[in-house]
Amino acid sequence: MSRIAIISSFAEEVQCAHAIEELRAAQVTDFKSFSPIPSHRIEHAIGRTKSPVRWIVLAGGISGVLTGLAITIGTTYEWNLNAGGKPLLSWPPFIVICFELMILLGGIFGFFGVLGLSGVPTTESQPGYNGRFGEDRFGIVIRCDETEAERLESLMKESGAEEVEREDEAQHS
Amino acid sequence: MSSGLQSVRHARASRKPQPVESVAGARMQTVGVAMIVLGIIAFVLALTSGRAAIAWEAYLVNLLFFLGVAQGAVVASASFYLTQAKWGGSTVYRLGEAFAPFLWVGFFLFFGLYFGRTLIFPWVTHPIAQKAAWLNVPFLFTRDAFALGVMAAASFAFIRVSRGEEARAWTIATDDIQLPPHSIRVLAPLVAILFAVVYTLIAFDLVMSLAPVWRSTLFGWYFFAGAFWSALCLLALTAAVLRGRLGEDNLFTNPVVLHDCGKMVFAFSVFWIYLMFAQYIVIWYGDLPVETFFIVQRVHHMPWSPLSVACLVLIWVIPFVVLMSVRTKKSPIILGTVSALGLVGIWLERYVLVVPSLSLDAIPFGPTQFLITIGFLGAFLICSVPGLNRVAQAATSGEPVGDDEE
Numbered sequence: 165m166s167r168i169a170i171i172s173s174f175a176e177e178v179q180c181a182h183a184i185e186e187l188r189a190a191q192v193t194d195f196k197s198f199s200p201i202p203s204h205r206i207e208h209a210i211g212r213t214k215s216p217v218r219w220i221v222l223a224g225g226i227s228g229v230l231t232g233l234a235i236t237i238g239t240t241y242e243w244n245l246n247a248g249g250k251p252l253l254s255w256p257p258f259i260v261i262c263f264e265l266m267i268l269l270g271g272i273f274g275f276f277g278v279l280g281l282s283g284v285p286t287t288e289s290q291p292g293y294n295g296r297f298g299e300d301r302f303g304i305v306i307r308c309d310e311t312e313a314e315r316l317e318s319l320m321k322e323s324g325a326e327e328v329e330r331e332d333e334a335q336h337s
Numbered sequence: 338m339s340s341g342l343q344s345v346r347h348a349r350a351s352r353k354p355q356p357v358e359s360v361a362g363a364r365m366q367t368v369g370v371a372m373i374v375l376g377i378i379a380f381v382l383a384l385t386s387g388r389a390a391i392a393w394e395a396y397l398v399n400l401l402f403f404l405g406v407a408q409g410a411v412v413a414s415a416s417f418y419l420t421q422a423k424w425g426g427s428t429v430y431r432l433g434e435a436f437a438p439f440l441w442v443g444f445f446l447f448f449g450l451y452f453g454r455t456l457i458f459p460w461v462t463h464p465i466a467q468k469a470a471w472l473n474v475p476f477l478f479t480r481d482a483f484a485l486g487v488m489a490a491a492s493f494a495f496i497r498v499s500r501g502e503e504a505r506a507w508t509i510a511t512d513d514i515q516l517p518p519h520s521i522r523v524l525a526p527l528v529a530i531l532f533a534v535v536y537t538l539i540a541f542d543l544v545m546s547l548a549p550v551w552r553s554t555l556f557g558w559y560f561f562a563g564a565f566w567s568a569l570c571l572l573a574l575t576a577a578v579l580r581g582r583l584g585e586d587n588l589f590t591n592p593v594v595l596h597d598c599g600k601m602v603f604a605f606s607v608f609w610i611y612l613m614f615a616q617y618i619v620i621w622y623g624d625l626p627v628e629t630f631f632i633v634q635r636v637h638h639m640p641w642s643p644l645s646v647a648c649l650v651l652i653w654v655i656p657f658v659v660l661m662s663v664r665t666k667k668s669p670i671i672l673g674t675v676s677a678l679g680l681v682g683i684w685l686e687r688y689v690l691v692v693p694s695l696s697l698d699a700i701p702f703g704p705t706q707f708l709i710t711i712g713f714l715g716a717f718l719i720c721s722v723p724g725l726n727r728v729a730q731a732a733t734s735g736e737p738v739g740d741d742e743e
Binding site (some may be wrong): 250254256259 | 615617618621622624
């Protein structure tokens with residue numbers, strides 16, 4: 165039995181989101197959606213949990229604070245200067261260094277985290293991707309067994325798909 | 338704008354909730370009057386029984402706190418126009434303006450300080466020669482009264498326009514391109530800038546001059562940022578309370594609105610700690626005795642240091658940690674509690690700014706100060722009755738708000 169890709173395109177964001185909700189209600193999970201604009205509506209429909217990039221940023225922030233502490237405490241012990249009779253390790257100025265490094269490393273980790281998690285830059289386009297999904301159409305590509313194809317195609321049409329195409333996975337691989 | 342979104346809006350407008358006429362009325366007024374009477378009795382008793390100093394301290398602390406909250410709330414409404422905020426329709430504008438009548442009360446209560454001047458301002462009895470040109474009784478009372486009067490007049494001119502039909506139509510228009518009406522574009526920035534100038538002056542004259550040798554140029558900014566934050570806390574608290582009292586489908590049941598209130602409480606709490614630290618670190622680095630004593634006696638010496646730590650916890654630690662998550666910002670109970678604690682924190686902060694300058698060795702807090710605070714609170718409540726009813730009306734009118742999405 166061969167795998168089939170069903171490519172549907174939608175003119176409206178709402179229809180696309182609605183179709184995704186229908187798919188999820190029908191227990192279909194193996195699909196991808198394409199959108200020419202960043203769309204919260206589609207994100208909500210997919211029901212995606214929050215991006216793990218937050219943990220990468222947290223890790224960056226914590227390593228920033230630790231770097232800041234290492235720099236401030238390390239250089240203080242290295243030079244051992246008595247400034248105005250203050251204690252050698254005085255925390256108020258350290259806060260500034262730690263804070264700035266937390267922001268810096270958090271930002272850098274976040275930037276590369278987003279790149280890494282979203283798999284860009286890439287030279288290959290996704291199977292089923294159509295140039296219009298970057299212009300004025302919303303797309304859903306479902307991968308399923310041949311036996312299910314009929315049902316899913318009609319489901320997509322009922323949800324307001326403009327066009328529904330069928331492709332054999334073998335052509336892509 | 339997609340047709341789907343518009344249909345959502347139509348759906349919301351069509352299941353129009355029943356307008357609520359009043360949330361605050363005779364009962365709140367009776368309670369308010371009782372509170373004022375208690376406050377006046379305590380104040381007069383203290384004056385006549387030789388405890389005039391503590392009575393005036395409490396008077397000044399409460400005047401600064403409640404005036405700051407009432408004015409900060411009007412400035413919040415003005416800043417919503419400046420940022421063209423449409424996340425809460427006209428309701429959040431009415432919410433910011435609800436507490437404004439206290440501005441006039443505070444303006445008249447300010448003159449009361451004249452009768453306590455010898456007990457409040459150390460430089461009245463022990464003049465400082467170099468600063469006498471600025472710190473003298475006639476000049477201080479003239480300029481501050483003028484400043485507060487102008488501030489209140491500008492605020493009411495702004496509110497008048499803001500409550501007008503043109504401004505209201507703008508706040509609920511879903512077309513995001515239009516600018517607010519012209520008069521708003523003049524008055525809203527005026528109110529915001531006047532707030533910065535007038536409350537810097539108030540901070541210098543009514544707080545910094547209590548320790549007349551101390552100075553910090555950032556102090557005015559710090560003071561009015563705190564007042565603005567306390568107003569945001571009051572808005573969030575009121576929103577959280579009204580949510581449960583206005584029937585089923587009022588604006589505050591929309592979690593997006595509470596989320597936005599929570600974001601502001603969170604953000605300006607961070608702003609407060611930023612300004613506090615910016616002052617602290619400059620004074621710490623300079624290490625000049627004339628600057629450090631103000632901080633040392635509040636942060637490092639008993640009995641004040643626990644109070645200072647409490648301020649820090651209530652104003653920054655708790656809001657920062659608790660309101661970091663989306664879920665807590667959307668929860669009326671959590672957001673309301675954090676905001677109420679924040680209001681307590683700002684009151685305490687005003688107390689710690691004022692009182693150690695006057696009585697250093699002990700914390701003078703007892704029934705007298707408590708009852709005077711209650712009196713001020715009563716006056717504040719009575720002043721906000723008509724405003725709160727306007728909020729209730731706007732929140733239950735079923736008008737559309739800016740955007741459903743996050």
